[in-house]
Amino acid sequence: MDYGYLRCTAVSPLVKPADVAFNSSQIAQAYDDAARDGASLVLFPELSLTGYTCADLFHQDLLCNAALEALGVLAAKTAGGPALLVGLPIARDGMLWNCAAVLADGRIAALVPKSWLPDYKEFYESRWFSPGTANLPQSISLGAVEVPFGTDLLFHLERDASRPVTFAIEVCEDLWVALPPSTLQALAGATLLLNPSASTEIVGKADYRRSLVANQSGRCIAAYLYAGAGPGESTTDVVYSGHCLAAEYGSILAEGPRFSRETTSISTDFDLERMENERRQNKSFGAQAEALSAGSFGPQHWRIVRIGAPAWQEKRFTRSVDPHPFVPRDPATLDERCHEIFSIQVAALAKRVEHSGAKTLVIGISGGLDSTLALLVAARTLDRLNRPHSDILAVTMPGFGTTDMTLANARELMRCLGVAIREIDIRPACLQHFADIGHDPAIHDVTYENVQARERTQLLMDLANKSGGLVIGTGDLSEAALGWSTYNGDHMSMYAVNCSVPKTLVKHLVSWVAARESDRATAGVLEAVVATPISPELLPPDARGAIAQKTEDLVGPYELHDFFLYHHVRRGEGPKKILFQATRAFGDRYDEKTIRSWLALFYRRFFAQQFKRSCVPDGPKVGSTSLSPRGDW
Secondary structure, eight states, rough: OTTTTEEEEEOOOOOTOOOOOHHHHHHHHHHHHHHHOOOEEOOOOOTTOOGGGGGGGOOOOHHHHHHHHHHHHHHHHHTTEEEEEEEEEEEEEEEEEEEEEEEEETEEEEEEEEEOOOOOOOOOGGTTOOOOSOOOOOOEETEEEEBBBSSSSSEEEEOTTOOOOOOOEETTTTHHHOOOHHHHHHHHHHHEEEEEOOOOTTTTTTHHHHHHHHHHHHHHHEEEEEEOOOOOGTTBOOOOOOOOEEEEEEEEEEOOOOOSSSSSSEEEEHHHHHHHEEEEEEEEHHHHHHHHHTTTTTTGGGGGEEEEEOOOOOOOOOOOOOSTTTSSHHHHHHHHHHHHHHHHHHHHHHHHHHHHOEEEEEEEEOOHHHHHHHHHHHHHHHHHHHOOOGGGGEOOOTTOOHHHHHHHHHHHHHHHOOOOEEEEOOOHHHHHHHHHOOOOOOOSSSSHHHHHHHHHHHHHHHHHHTEEEEEEOOOOHHHHHOSOOTTTTTTSSSSEETOOOOOOHHHHHHHHHHSSSHHHHHHHHHHHHHTTTOOOOOOOOOOOOSOOHHHHHHOOOHHHHHHHIIIIIIIOOOHHHHHHHHHHHHTTTTTHHHHHHHHHHHHHHHTHHHHTTTTTTOOOSSSSSOOOOTTTT
């Protein structure tokens, strides 16, 4: 099973301009290395057989014929091996084209000419080449074989029983124009875009090139592989760096070194199934594709070339799988992300407060992570509205499972933030309720737990009515996914500020506020909250007075569930692929049996608890993964 992955390699080989024998030997060696590494497709730079900087030597038949001869030798190597893309000049009928040749199944499968020729500054390609934009032959005879030729070619890469991968080619400058060919190719179905290039290097150009490749992969919802010509091309006034890039849906996955004096390469396992899933969700992409299909760029415009390649090898999988997809690894990026999320939460709550005319914000404070984040958001919201923190009515409601530690944290946090404080012991009311419904309080079942959660919610709602306020919900995205809440208890509020923040990120947000936006006393209590085990505290403490009911012991580690949630909802992946990736991401912490068991629990709870999500209150969407019934799930 390939899980939708395709292993591709981009190579910037050592090159000598006009020395076809040397260049083809370097290509052959690098191709063999990529084949041993499990590649299904190997991409080389523009005019890699001859060298890009041959200038007027392109007018010499000797050079062009030598490239054609070498092309045939390289084509033979592909029998049973990866597809191979190399660049060379192709001459016919008084025309010379800068072409990318697709070699596969031991043959020359197709030739794709460069569409747009740069003729500015150090570039003047039209001195030698004709553009691939009009009046092109449908095929070119190479010996006794007619080879498909043109810019209207899409390629179906077929691998055993796997679905074919559709890829397309544009050459260097084609990416830099206002309407790159890859845009139309992607709308026609190509999920993998290839660019053999020879781009000169000047200060700042690598950054622009990197952003160009990343952005085009994002706009096209595609994988993009770029192979640049190396320093061996450098001559007269220009320098080449051998820049190789692999991008997927707006992100750079791999990048090769620049200015190396040796052959360099990058290999990437592109997730092309993800591209298909993203396109199905993005209705604008589909609508534009449909509009084009009804016009001149419909199915009748494109010709399909079918080629074979080796199947993807699971044992060769080297792509890094992020165990915490909601939490950026880079500290600077994490800092920026926390600032942005917190700002979104504050802006959303401020608008709701203004619109509703709420006199107070009523929040239940447990001393745990979620209620702490909600209280911090509320406090900052009132700062933005130039209102005192005393307009927050913070209510701590100790019950049968409340520990001295969490109660102390709740009290200290409320004191540090200067909010109005109310403490209500819910145990007498719960005992009365047990008596009313005929429940034995010694039986610590779901009734015992949910009575407490609903009693707290009733108190908060009534206090909000009494004070003209809004009840601010504290539940997070991870809890919503698992249904880890009491229906019409902590499940309900008047505005849920944490509803699209996953648990793995809640902890970082609280730590961020502690480090960036708090005085020393507040930071101290916030760090104490972060260090506290996650618990609903609905069951009595243990003999030492410590938390006995730990959520992750019951439903599993939140880091696993957030991983499952992201790949299930955001990526649209199935359980086999999620399990495969999770074993790669968490192999040093959990064995496959453990991951499989928690994944099964995730699916059971996720679908069984949908009824709770169907009637949740409003709350701000802060990321691309959300479970709001009004727009996302």
